[in-house]
Amino acid sequence: MGHHCCSKQKVKRGLWSPEEDEKLVKYITAHGHSCWSAVPKHAGLQRCGKSCRLRWINYLRPDLKRGTFSDHEERTIIDVHRILGNRWAQIAKHLPGRTDNEVKNFWNSCIKKKLIAQGLDPKTHNLLPASRTLLHGNGANPSSNNPAHFNSNGCAAVVSVATTPFTISSPTKAAAYGTVTATPPPETMAPATYDVPNNYPDGMLMRHDQAATAAAIPGYPYHPGNGGGVLMSFRDQNAGLQTSVDFVNGSSSSSSMDHAAGMPNGNGFSQQGMGAAFMDVTAGMWSTAAVDSGMCAGMEVAQPPPPPPQQPLPPQGLVQGEVLVGRQTVMNGGGAVADKGMDMMDVSSVYGGAGAMAFDLELMESCALFCGSTGNTMEQLQWDC
């Protein structure tokens, strides 16, 4: 049975011979591929157009990078997969020269097994139940016995996986946060721990310096030369609660909440509440996340105050971002309601000023959907945009 597009033709299937490859390369090089269905006929191939397209995209394209994946590429795949899930084409866009098929195969044959071996669920990137039990006993984490670790009274300066449930992880960019003393995460992608200085009585301030990051971390994907960006992930290992924010090339922003239901005793946030704000200076927007009392979660992009005219914006990209964590620093300027109750996430956005940078709705939505939020999320987002 051939493809529906070529069922009337007698087409060859299976592996491509070098002769077939040569014919296809010659034809595409000379004529391009304006219409794939016409390619096999003109190239003298007994294949269907779909097969030709796949062969070209996955194997013959001259800009493809062959060979094994580097450690950096592997880390990037894991980072992006944590946010996007099995959106291989989107993930592959972060890896120049790699195809979605290649990334998918690498994930299924290698990375997935590694994560499982490390006790992480390859779908959610959370600890598998067995591993969680190992870390936290029976898994119960009464918040009354385990007060919030990023709380409004600023008492919890040190985050420790072994004793507290809340971690901040940004595996490939750990060294980026100038005001956070970050312990470089191990290769295992196990939850990283950050020693957070208690300079802010009402919360915590993290600052990201793009140039320093690019200089400090070989292979760091975001730098001023390509527009910059930041990928951050906050996670609560006990509750399976995760908040990730990805600013790619200064034009994309995403947030996600992976909220495992059925946490009867709350988590590290629940007593005091937690909020985070991310600012993309160039795009002129704030993104905030709030987890308020009673496990209420909200993500929003609020309109920033107009920048002082005498303060020129950085040349490009997310040159500098700030993360504010603390009860009193939650931004609600976007009008989003943070208190939406269990298992709900709210995202809204308001662009700041004329000519605001494009906002990657697709990526935003993918993150929201991946994390099981309601359809209202994107409706709210698009409405506000």
Next chain:
DNA sequence: AACAGGGGCAACCGCTTGCCG
């Protein structure tokens, strides 16, 4: 040397999306 089992990867299948008439 022969065989079995498993892993990796290329290719296929079928659904979705986008475009155009």
Next chain:
DNA sequence: TCGGCAAGCGGTTGCCCCTGT
């Protein structure tokens, strides 16, 4: 607005090769 077609995409299959017995 609708239908047809092509392209895009993710899941799945099956072949080939390597390794262990």
